[in-house]
Amino acid sequence: MMEVIRVLKAGVYKDNPVFRQILGICSSLAVTNLLLNSLVMGVGLMFVTAFSSFTVSLLRTKTPKHIRMMVQTLIISAYVIILDLFLKAYMPSMSKALGPYVGLIITNCIIMGRAEAFAQKNKPFISFFDGLIMGFGYTWVLLLIAFFRELLGFGSLFGIRILGEGWVNWTLMIMPPGAFFMLGIVIWATYSLFPHEDQEKAGVKA
């Protein structure tokens, strides 16, 4: 039980993949101009991370050490293909909107990082949970960024107009610079809110 709580805490804020470890931000920026896109991307990533951690952990005693990276990549790719086919079949417009970024989940360092750092040494079920929580840690930061970008850029949330007619869309927010500024501000805020003893260390590795 202690293990579960520790994993939960680490994923949600203590070792949050996005603002603490600066992993997987390629995709976290590209899809955050709309809340709905971010939600789908986040849930997709949770699925892939959880199941690939589970599979890597199941096979951890059977995988030869020197080819484990290749094996992990193949496992991750397999789940990403499942996700891609699912999106194409049931949410074709979403699949189009996310474009290549679904495929790019493969190179999302979060998944590889979890497989290497956690699933390799732990039992399948706790690895599954760890993957799920790390994915959740990624999702909530994604949603936070998307919340501000969509609200300021389109004046809406989940496509429903929130701000009145008087609001002039702040177009910059939905363009690339807005994403960089928002993530920079989120990192700034979280570093100030939860100072970390090894903050310097966290800043260097990526």
Next chain:
Amino acid sequence: MIEISPWIIFFASIFTNNMILANFLGMCSFIAVSGEIKTSLSLGQAVTFVLAATAVLNYFIYHYLLVPLGLEYLRFIIFIIVIAAFVQLVEMIIEKYFETLYYSLGIFLPLITVNCAILGVSLFMIIRDYNLIQSFAFGVGSGLGWTLAIVAMAGIRKKIKGAKIPKGLEGPGITLIITGIMALAFLGFSGIVQIQ
């Protein structure tokens, strides 16, 4: 689809559709490595080379192997294997024949495999339906654009080394803000050339 001149794709992928500043690809190594101009330049060269070569390789594999066999959905796996294998090959060749280059590039080469920009270029190329020459131009242009951005970033970070930055903003925070300003500057290029 209208034929776009490869030159337009080439310049667009450097300026208006820059891999980092417009598509957010290759951010991981961008933030980690952009500390020094010299290493950034070496990494940029390696990325450009791998990008150009894998774009062409993946083009052939996709259009002459996967499409005839009806296995398009396997492209993620195939592309990542091609990229990993190619990087491994380049590493071996460099190690054998260009030893000094190997020591300056050595650690970066394996990193390139997980650089999202490489896989991203191959996926964009398929989605936008480029032909062979367009794909090659796109690969080279994206690599140069990436190099331009990372070298510029290294230069800026060197300049602000002594500057007083708010505590929480040090490290990745300030890098992202600078990238934002840089992206803003690159928006000024939009309208010169346009793809998509």
